[in-house]
Amino acid sequence: MATQSRSTAVEDEYTFDDLSVVMGTYNEEAAIGTVLADIDEVTDGRAAVVCVDGSSDTTPEIARDHGARVIEQEPQGYGVAVEEALSSASRPVVVTTDCDDTYPMERLPDFLEAINEGCDVVSGDRLYHGAETMPALNRLGNSAFAYLASALMGKRVHDTTTGMRAYRKEIIDKIEWTENTGLSAELLIRPLMRGYEVREEPIEYRERKGETKLDPFQGGAEIAKSIVKVCLEERFR
Known part of the structure; x- marks a missing residue:
């Protein structure tokens, strides 16, 4: 496996003016307003927000x-x-989140601080605190994904499928992403296996607003397949 050194250190610290928060949205009118209001409050309205939307409800209008x-x-x-959403972000630091109000937007300053400390990727670990609001089947599956990825990479990770991460935009632009349902795992695995500085940051995970769209069995099988595929591709690249 070829390794790659982390990105060049930044001389000036990033601020909220350098931050894009991005998400895919699909019929999330129950929660999207709360999520965006939280982002606005935490960043004083300075972060750019990008939503890639395929909704049939009022999500895009909200x-x-x-x-x-x-x-x-x-x-x-x-x-x-x-x-x-990632490719459309125009600022040097990009944070992904979901639009169902499960992720703590009040942690955005901590993620930005970690980037300023030299991290290339900061990944929110939902399972560290137990993720009690997550359905038990999902919690079990997410733990299994982390063990699978850890075994294949030879590096311990704790939450491969979290939706809340911060990235240096240059890392996003350097890597070719190939997965769909398994993209969240890929977005952690490829940078980690290429030698970039990746930190897992424990976060609280809240009960979602609205209905989930992912079938846990079909989606779980696709994620596991993606993890195996991406790990093997990176190991033999």
């Missing part, structure tokens, strides 16, 4: 009302939406 940039596209899955 997002625009909160000042987000909305990119509408036909629903093609989680990874397609998030990858488009």
Whole structure:
């Protein structure tokens, strides 16, 4: 496996003016307003927000009302939406989140601080505190994904499928992303196996608002397949 040194250190610290927060949205009118209001409050309205939306409800209208940039596209899955959101971000630090109000936007300053301390990727670990609001089957599956990825990489990770991460934009732009349902795992595995500085940051995980769209069995099988594929590709690249 070829390794790659981490990105060049930044002389000046990043601020909220350097931050994009991005997400894929699909019929999340129950929560999207709360998520965007939290981002606005925490960052004093200075972060840019990008939503890639395939909704049939009022999600895009609510997002625009909160000042987000909305990119509408036909629903093609989680990874397609998030990858488009990542590539559309224009600022040097990008944070991904979900739009169901499960992730703590009040931790954005901590993630930005970790980037300023030299991290290339900061990954929110939902399982550290137990993730009691997560359905038991999902919690078990996410733990299994982490053990699978750890065994294949030879490096211990604790939450491969979290939706909240911060990245240096240059890392996003350097890597070719290939997965859809398994993109969240890929976004952790490829940078880690290429030698970038990756930190897992424990976060609280809240009960979601609205209904989940992912079938736990079909989605779980696709994620496990993606983890195996990506780990083997990186090991033999």
